[in-house]
Amino acid sequence: MKEQNISTIRQRQSRLLQLMEKEKLGTMLVSNIHNIRYLTGFTGSAGLLMMKKNASVFFTDSRYDLQAHQEIMEAEVVIAKGELLAAAAKRLTRSKTPLVGFEGQSVTYRGYQRIRELLAGRKLKALAGLVEMLRIVKEESEIETMRRAAHVASLAFEETLPFLKPGVSEKEIAAEIDYRMRRHGAEKTSFDTIIAFGERTALPHARPGERKLRANECILLDLGAILDGYASDMTRTVFLGTPQKKLARAYEAVLAALEEAEKVVKPGTACQEVDAAARKALKRYRLDQYFTHSTGHGVGLEIHEMPRIMSKQPQMLSERSAITIEPGVYLPGIGGVRIEDLLVVRKDGPEILTLPRKELLVL
Amino acid sequence: MKEQNISTIRQRQSRLLQLMEKEKLGTMLVSNIHNIRYLTGFTGSAGLLMMKKNASVFFTDSRYDLQAHQEIMEAEVVIAKGELLAAAAKRLTRSKTPLVGFEGQSVTYRGYQRIRELLAGRKLKALAGLVEMLRIVKEESEIETMRRAAHVASLAFEETLPFLKPGVSEKEIAAEIDYRMRRHGAEKTSFDTIIAFGERTALPHARPGERKLRANECILLDLGAILDGYASDMTRTVFLGTPQKKLARAYEAVLAALEEAEKVVKPGTACQEVDAAARKALKRYRLDQYFTHSTGHGVGLEIHEMPRIMSKQPQMLSERSAITIEPGVYLPGIGGVRIEDLLVVRKDGPEILTLPRKELLVL
Numbered sequence: 001m002k003e004q005n006i007s008t009i010r011q012r013q014s015r016l017l018q019l020m021e022k023e024k025l026g027t028m029l030v031s032n033i034h035n036i037r038y039l040t041g042f043t044g045s046a047g048l049l050m051m052k053k054n055a056s057v058f059f060t061d062s063r064y065d066l067q068a069h070q071e072i073m074e075a076e077v078v079i080a081k082g083e084l085l086a087a088a089a090k091r092l093t094r095s096k097t098p099l100v101g102f103e104g105q106s107v108t109y110r111g112y113q114r115i116r117e118l119l120a121g122r123k124l125k126a127l128a129g130l131v132e133m134l135r136i137v138k139e140e141s142e143i144e145t146m147r148r149a150a151h152v153a154s155l156a157f158e159e160t161l162p163f164l165k166p167g168v169s170e171k172e173i174a175a176e177i178d179y180r181m182r183r184h185g186a187e188k189t190s191f192d193t194i195i196a197f198g199e200r201t202a203l204p205h206a207r208p209g210e211r212k213l214r215a216n217e218c219i220l221l222d223l224g225a226i227l228d229g230y231a232s233d234m235t236r237t238v239f240l241g242t243p244q245k246k247l248a249r250a251y252e253a254v255l256a257a258l259e260e261a262e263k264v265v266k267p268g269t270a271c272q273e274v275d276a277a278a279r280k281a282l283k284r285y286r287l288d289q290y291f292t293h294s295t296g297h298g299v300g301l302e303i304h305e306m307p308r309i310m311s312k313q314p315q316m317l318s319e320r321s322a323i324t325i326e327p328g329v330y331l332p333g334i335g336g337v338r339i340e341d342l343l344v345v346r347k348d349g350p351e352i353l354t355l356p357r358k359e360l361l362v363l
Numbered sequence: 364m365k366e367q368n369i370s371t372i373r374q375r376q377s378r379l380l381q382l383m384e385k386e387k388l389g390t391m392l393v394s395n396i397h398n399i400r401y402l403t404g405f406t407g408s409a410g411l412l413m414m415k416k417n418a419s420v421f422f423t424d425s426r427y428d429l430q431a432h433q434e435i436m437e438a439e440v441v442i443a444k445g446e447l448l449a450a451a452a453k454r455l456t457r458s459k460t461p462l463v464g465f466e467g468q469s470v471t472y473r474g475y476q477r478i479r480e481l482l483a484g485r486k487l488k489a490l491a492g493l494v495e496m497l498r499i500v501k502e503e504s505e506i507e508t509m510r511r512a513a514h515v516a517s518l519a520f521e522e523t524l525p526f527l528k529p530g531v532s533e534k535e536i537a538a539e540i541d542y543r544m545r546r547h548g549a550e551k552t553s554f555d556t557i558i559a560f561g562e563r564t565a566l567p568h569a570r571p572g573e574r575k576l577r578a579n580e581c582i583l584l585d586l587g588a589i590l591d592g593y594a595s596d597m598t599r600t601v602f603l604g605t606p607q608k609k610l611a612r613a614y615e616a617v618l619a620a621l622e623e624a625e626k627v628v629k630p631g632t633a634c635q636e637v638d639a640a641a642r643k644a645l646k647r648y649r650l651d652q653y654f655t656h657s658t659g660h661g662v663g664l665e666i667h668e669m670p671r672i673m674s675k676q677p678q679m680l681s682e683r684s685a686i687t688i689e690p691g692v693y694l695p696g697i698g699g700v701r702i703e704d705l706l707v708v709r710k711d712g713p714e715i716l717t718l719p720r721k722e723l724l725v726l
Contacts, residue, residue: 044568062655063567066695104472109465109489112472126472175545182538187570192551204426205407207550292425332429 008141009073012039012134017053019130026097027052028127029088029115032106034301035131037229041073048084049075050091057091059084085111089118101127129306136298136306138320142230143344146299146322147353149186149232150342152225154355156180157236164240164363166215170195170208173221181225190224190231190303201237201336204293204328216241218335219363224303224342231303233324234354235340238361250329250337251360253285257327258339258358261295265325265343265350271313278327279311287329296324299342321345322353371504372436375402375497380416382493389460390415391490392451392478395469397664398494400592404436411447412438413454420454422447448474452481464490492669499661499669501683505593506707506714509662509685512549512595513705513716515588519543520599520719527603527726529578533558533571536584544588553587553594553666564600564699567656567691579604581698582726587666587705594666596687597717598703601724613692613700614723616648620690621702621721624658628688628706628713634676641690642674650692659687662705684708685716 016039020028030049036042039049040058044067047060056075060068061084068077080087092100102115104126115124138146160177174193181189196206197213201220213219222235237251261278275295282288296309299322307315309323317323326340339358343350379402383391393412399405402412403421407430410423419438423431424447431440443450455463465478467489478487501509523540537556544552559569560576564583576582585598600614624641638658645651659672662685670678672686680686689703702721706713 043570066566067568102472104476107472109467109470109472109475110491112475113467113489126476128473171545171548171550175542178545179538179542182534182541185534187534188555203429205430207406 006073008139009039009041013051013056013074015134016051016131019133020051020101023101023125023127023130025099025101025125027092027095028101028130030103030131031111032103032131035103038131038135038301040071040075042068042071043229044068044071046084048088050088052095052097057088059087083114085114085118092119092122099123099125101125101130103127103130105129132306135300136321137318138300138322138344140320142300143320143322145228145230146232146342146344149225149227149230150234150353151355152181152184152186152227153223153232153234155184156225157221157223157234157356160221161238161363164213164219164238166213166240168213170197170200170206170211174208177221177223181223184225186225186227187229188226190226190233194220194222196220199333199335202330202332202334204330204336204338213240216244218243218247218337220336220338222338222340229301231299231301232353233299233303233340233342234356235326235338236356236358236361237337237339238363240363242362243360244334246331247335247337248360249285250287250290250331253282253287254327254329254337254339255358255360256284257281257291258325258341261325261327262341262343262350262352265317265323265345267317267319267345267347269317271307271309271315271317272311274309274317274325275311275313278325282327282329290329290331291327292330293328296326298323317345319345319347369436371502372402372404376414376419376437378497379414379494382496383414383464386464386488386490386493388462388464388488390455390458391464391493392466393494394466394474395494398466401494401498401664403434403438405431405434406592407431407434409447411451413451415458415460420451422450446477448477448481455482455485462486462488464488464493466490468492495669498663499684500681501663501685501707503683505663506683506685508591508593509595509705509707510716512588512590512593513597514718515544515547515549515590516586516595516597517718518547519588520584520586520597523584524601524726527576527582527601529576529603531576533560533563533569533574537571540584540586544586547588549588549590550592551589553589553596557583557585559583559699562696562698565693565695565697567693567699567701576603579607581606581610581700583699583701585701585703592664594662594664595716596662596666596703596705597719598689598701599719599721599724600700600702601726603726605725606723607697609694610698610700611723612648613650613653613694616645616650617690617692617700617702618721618723619647620644620654621688621704624688624690625704625706625713625715628680628686628708630680630682630708630710632680634670634672634678634680635674637672637680637688638674638676641688645690645692653692653694654690655693656691659689661686680708682708682710
């Protein structure tokens with residue numbers, strides 16, 4: 001099944017080849033598996049792509065023989081016996097390419113040593129996110145897939161709300177949500193679903209445990225589905241019974257932060273401005289010191305991609321970028337509130353992919 | 364919750380410090396998150412451990428403030444603002460340690476560059492699997508956890524068999540299995556569950572898709588649960604209706620390969636001998652050329668650990684190692700059979716943790 005048509009793949013590769021030319025790279029070794037998928041359509045989990053104008057080669061092992069031949073577009077397929085890098089190096093000896101690039105953020109130090117050994121005599125250049133840069137701006141077909149991924153997560157969230165009764169455990173809720181995402185077509189979850197009850201909602205990265213839900217407690221649900229390779233990400237905080245005053249106020253503040261941050265989202269806005277808008281809203285409530293993480297991140301083939309929505313990030317938002325905005329307030333010993341939307345940057349303001357309502361929900 | 368008691372953690376650290384002494388390392392930066400958990404009890408997903416005799420320090424970010432203070436044993440906890448490595452480097456300036464080790468298999472090339480920048484003037488040494496080496500031999504408490512993890516997977520497998528009816532999809536079966544593992548207490552799956560029907564069982568790494576089960580087909584299920592951080596791994600191949608002759612014969616061969624490989628498992632057996640025993644059995648059936656991957660791997664905090672059970676691996680098995688044995692035969696266009704046990708190396712032969720029966724099962 002070719003999920004992207006060949007013209008899309010060609011376009012992506014030609015954009016990368018342009019960037020490579022700017023860097024004076026004859027050849028680039030692509031080892032990040034998401035980048036490989038982006039550039040070739042390959043959905044397996046092991047491979048190495050040697051990008052080279054009109055002569056790209058994809059190396060994988062025998063487990064992926066059939067799959068690689070079915071999926072790979074715009075690259076020759078080589079099934080290597082043994083180390084993929086050795087096969088690539090052997091192939092490179094035929095070529096006179098002066099400078100070889102590799103992905104410094106994906107390759108391990110040990111991997112780098114092997115590249116140095118196997119490509120002895122060649123000039124090497126560590127690259128920082130060349131393909132990742134291309135991936136920031138999504139094609140409409142990618143956005144449509146992400147829309148579906150967000151829909152699946154939204155559905156699973158709604159379907160799980162009736163399970164939130166006193167006595168149920170965090171782990172049980174996580175299992176229900178994940179099961180429902182899968183039943184709606186998710187390949188898997190985007191990350192380990194976060195479910196926290198009561199005072200544990202004050203831990204931004206709580207792992208679901210045996211903690212049981214009690215009456216009048218806060219419930220935080222952070223989840224995402226992967227569909228056709230693309231991730232979604234959403235968070236809602238709901239209440240079983242009347243929320244404590246402090247948490248109700250935190251909810252109001254966080255919702256304001258989310259809405260005000262979303263208002264400034266458009267092409268050309270600096271990431272740090274989006275972050276600042278969220279923090280400014282929290283400051284009005286004097287709760288900004290309880291917002292201890294960044295405001296958001298890009299999403300796509302990976303759950304965390306560029307751009308980063310945080311302070312000191314002057315990078316400007318691009319049209320058709322997919323990002324999260326997820327302000328939170330965490331009151332130690334009391335509880336926390338986080339509300340997170342996945343959205344697409346559009347000319348006239350964001351297209352919000354996350355469906356469930358954001359008004360305070362008392363179950 | 365301190366899942367390992369302090370004396371276990373102390374023992375692990377002191378064994379590592381001995382290895383470090385041999386390498387003349389005053390300090391070691393541990394960045395692999397599984398190694399950090401092994402050495403400190405920390406179950407979060409971000410941190411950096413600076414190992415140093417009587418002065419180990421664990422660095423993490425504010426998201427893990429509370430959790431780190433609750434979990435970390437035998438190390439000082441520092442909540443860093445910004446880059447963890449920068450915080451560690453700052454701390455190191457106080458020390459006269461001559462040689463600093465880092466994990467060459469975990470740190471990216473970019474991470475290595477940062478280490479070089481931040482620790483300018485220090486001698487660095489890339490280490491290959493120092494902590495991983497310690498992790499090969501399991502403590503009885505680790506084995507008990509893995510026994511439970513294998514039990515959870517076994518239960519989920521048995522409970523899912525009744526769903527294997529004509530018309531069900533691979534994805535649906537994967538969702539059922541994963542849900543049942545979670546309901547039995549799994550934190551998550553050890554890896555993306557592999558479910559393949561019919562001719563797709565010939566792909567050793569098939570990803571569950573929309574393919575629907577038909578009468579008289581082969582079904583391959585490869586699954587594992589993570590419990591308290593420890594993974595399990597198992598594969599069974601079952602048949603809906605009478606198997607094709609070629610597949611029935613492949614089943615007989617693969618079962619013989621598994622049993623004969625398990626027979627040679629004991630402390631002191633070379634990994635390559637276990638591999639050879641499996642291949643020898645397949646050769647009797649003239650099916651050895653269809654066994655296209657390695658025979659097994661270590662399991663523990665990670666689904667793939669040392670040792671590797673494959674040819675040209677003279678490394679000897681240690682008592683209390685946990686490994687898989689998973690021979691397979693893949694007949695292109697027809698189907699494949701794989702049977703996999705998770706077992707512990709014991710003096711008097713392996714303790715097999717995987718429970719479901721291995722005789723050919725016709726549903």
